Amino acid sequence: MAEQSIISPENLVYKKTEVMTDRELHYCPGCGHGTAHRMLAEAIDELGIQSETIGVAPVGCSVLAYYYLNVDMQEAAHGRAPAVATGIKRVLPEKYVFTYQGDGDLAAIGTSETIHACNRGENILIVFINNGIYGMTGGQMAPTTLPGMKSSTCPMGRDVKTMGNPLKITELVAQLPGTYYVTRQSVHTPGNARKARRAMKKALEYQKENKGTCLVEVVSNCPSGWKMNPVDSNKWMEENMFPFYPLGDIKVPGKGLVNGGKDGR
Amino acid sequence: MTKEIRLMKGNEAMAEAAILAGVDAYFGYPITPQSEIIEYLMSANTAERTGMQVLQAESEIASINMVYGAAGCGKRALTSSSSPGISLKMEGISYLAGAELPCVIVNVVRAGPGLATIQPSQSDYFQAVKGGGHGDYKLIVLAPSTVQESVDFMRLAFDLAFRYRNPVMILTDGIIGQMMEKVELFEQQPRLSEAPEWATRGKKPGEKSTVVTSLHLESEDMEQVNLRLQAKYREVEKNEVRFESYRCEDAEVLFVAFGSSARIARKAMDLARMKGIRAGLLRPITLYPFPVDEVRRLAGQVSGMLTVEMNAGQMVEDVRLAVNGRTPVEHFGRFGGMIPGPDETLKALESRLEEWHKKQPAQAE
Numbered sequence: 001m002a003e004q005s006i007i008s009p010e011n012l013v014y015k016k017t018e019v020m021t022d023r024e025l026h027y028c029p030g031c032g033h034g035t036a037h038r039m040l041a042e043a044i045d046e047l048g049i050q051s052e053t054i055g056v057a058p059v060g061c062s063v064l065a066y067y068y069l070n071v072d073m074q075e076a077a078h079g080r081a082p083a084v085a086t087g088i089k090r091v092l093p094e095k096y097v098f099t100y101q102g103d104g105d106l107a108a109i110g111t112s113e114t115i116h117a118c119n120r121g122e123n124i125l126i127v128f129i130n131n132g133i134y135g136m137t138g139g140q141m142a143p144t145t146l147p148g149m150k151s152s153t154c155p156m157g158r159d160v161k162t163m164g165n166p167l168k169i170t171e172l173v174a175q176l177p178g179t180y181y182v183t184r185q186s187v188h189t190p191g192n193a194r195k196a197r198r199a200m201k202k203a204l205e206y207q208k209e210n211k212g213t214c215l216v217e218v219v220s221n222c223p224s225g226w227k228m229n230p231v232d233s234n235k236w237m238e239e240n241m242f243p244f245y246p247l248g249d250i251k252v253p254g255k256g257l258v259n260g261g262k263d264g265r
Numbered sequence: 266m267t268k269e270i271r272l273m274k275g276n277e278a279m280a281e282a283a284i285l286a287g288v289d290a291y292f293g294y295p296i297t298p299q300s301e302i303i304e305y306l307m308s309a310n311t312a313e314r315t316g317m318q319v320l321q322a323e324s325e326i327a328s329i330n331m332v333y334g335a336a337g338c339g340k341r342a343l344t345s346s347s348s349p350g351i352s353l354k355m356e357g358i359s360y361l362a363g364a365e366l367p368c369v370i371v372n373v374v375r376a377g378p379g380l381a382t383i384q385p386s387q388s389d390y391f392q393a394v395k396g397g398g399h400g401d402y403k404l405i406v407l408a409p410s411t412v413q414e415s416v417d418f419m420r421l422a423f424d425l426a427f428r429y430r431n432p433v434m435i436l437t438d439g440i441i442g443q444m445m446e447k448v449e450l451f452e453q454q455p456r457l458s459e460a461p462e463w464a465t466r467g468k469k470p471g472e473k474s475t476v477v478t479s480l481h482l483e484s485e486d487m488e489q490v491n492l493r494l495q496a497k498y499r500e501v502e503k504n505e506v507r508f509e510s511y512r513c514e515d516a517e518v519l520f521v522a523f524g525s526s527a528r529i530a531r532k533a534m535d536l537a538r539m540k541g542i543r544a545g546l547l548r549p550i551t552l553y554p555f556p557v558d559e560v561r562r563l564a565g566q567v568s569g570m571l572t573v574e575m576n577a578g579q580m581v582e583d584v585r586l587a588v589n590g591r592t593p594v595e596h597f598g599r600f601g602g603m604i605p606g607p608d609e610t611l612k613a614l615e616s617r618l619e620e621w622h623k624k625q626p627a628q629a630e
């Protein structure tokens with residue numbers, strides 16, 4: 001078959017969703033953010049709700065998420081995205097509202113906003129990217145940094161005696177009556193990415209039914225912050241992050257907490 | 266038709282005015298001496314009356330960010346607090362100013378610094394008129410001196426906020442917030458039905474998405490944003506100066522005071538007149554934009570100016586800037602929640618008269 005006929009439109013089996021813009025991503029090579037963006041964009045596309053969706057970008061690596069996600073968006077102050085989303089949803093309850101936040105934004109400076117939005121059961125989707133580090137500021141310790149894991153502010157490794165333990169905020173918010181669907185996913189393989197997209201789509205469908213807060217955590221990598229190449233970072237993530245942050249549903253509609261909410265299995 | 270006159274507490278009157286002004290949403294957090302605002306709204310059945318959303322947030326920080334979200338959707342959003350709470354809101358206020366979002370923030374000022382006291386004060390003047398948060402920005406600041414003005418300024422504040430896409434602060438204090446006066450309420454205004462073009466309401470098919478942000482990574486872009494903001498502030502300074510003058514026509518000496526202090530200064534002015542001292546009173550209503558031209562004009566007429574403030578001397582700096590050395594400008598204040606009396610205010614004026622008169626009195630040219 002000639003090359004030209006292979007790339008003709010009728011042979012197209014997969015294309016970029018229109019909910020992603022054509023702008024070149026600023027993320028480091030191998031970073032999970034791009035895939036996570038795309039899975040969210042595809043979920044919005046599949047539901048046909050692009051024109052009814054309003055997103056909130058955080059402060060962190062994904063501060064410019066609105067460059068790439070082709071929906072109306074607001075840029076929040078550091079950690080305040082769930083409060084901004086609350087303000088949006090309260091005045092436009094018929095719209096689909098999501099926040100897209102990293103671990104520092106959501107689980108350190110924004111802990112209060114996260115917990116209280118979840119506790120009020122705000123009808124929003126929180127997409128939580130957990131890579132265990134502050135990426136944008138250059139690889140400092142995050143609330144989710146693993147014990148012993150090195151960062152620029154714990155160069156000898158996180159010492160839990162003086163620096164505290166990693167915060168499993170996803171398990172924490174799953175305990176609140178206001179949350180409806182809480183799950184932990186990853187996007188480092190095609191299969192995992194598809195699962196993550198399904199989770200985000202489900203969460204947006206629940207939002208239409210006003211079921212309460214849905215939180216989809218994506219355990220992700222940070223090749224630059226972890227000082228690894230992309231392949232090694234994914235391997236390291238599987239070997240070190242997943243045992244501490246196990247993938248799977250944590251709170252499921254109709255069934256409540258999975259495994260007592262202890263972890264995602 | 267006779268207008269309805271009601272006896273209302275300042276805070277409650279502002280809350281009712283917010284409903285009547287067609288405000289879409291209020292987000293707040295309790296703090297004395299302004300908690301009546303959220304209490305009133307929570308019991309006023311706003312959802313049924315106008316559809317106004319009222320939410321008690323988990324913090325001042327969350328509430329100002331909820332305001333940001335609602336304002337970003339082109340809705341009329343309101344929050345209120347008192348001094349320590351306003352400090353917490355300052356991060357969000359800077360973001361609102363940077364993203365050019367309209368909203369109204371009420372500060373029922375209590376004395377500071379720190380937790381201090383719940384008693385009335387005007388010690389947040391600097392914070393209100395000089396920006397307060399980080400970055401080069403301005404709030405439009407309205408200072409009511411009566412419960413009636415507290416009501417009227419709620420509507421005016423939203424008009425100005427949307428006209429300039431800028432946060433507006435109503436700077437009042439525990440006296441006006443807590444006292445009862447008769448008020449005439451205005452008619453119910455409709456809530457906004459149309460979305461401004463800058464609002465996030467969902468991307469229209471075929472059109473570019475709308476983004477509300479204060480982030481501009483390129484310095485060239487950020488400078489342009491700053492220049493645009495400054496141009497806007499010059500427009501505000503040109504168009505929106507508001508003040509009130511009492512007996513300034515023949516005044517030889519001048520009180521300058523705002524808010525509740527202006528009421529005390531006015532009494533002191535009357536007492537001075539009874540003693541044959543030709544005193545006048547200038548009451549700035551907009552603290553930003555400050556009535557610079559009027560102060561400058563009066564500087565050519567009077568032999569001295571005395572600001573009366575419930576603080577250690579804040580507005581006096583703006584008066585001095587306007588006067589630019591043409592006439593003496595001094596400050597009289599009580600602070601920490603103490604309220605100056607008319608007699609001591611008059612004494613403060615009298616104690617300066619001799620020195621002022623010794624100097625060459627400025628002549629109106």
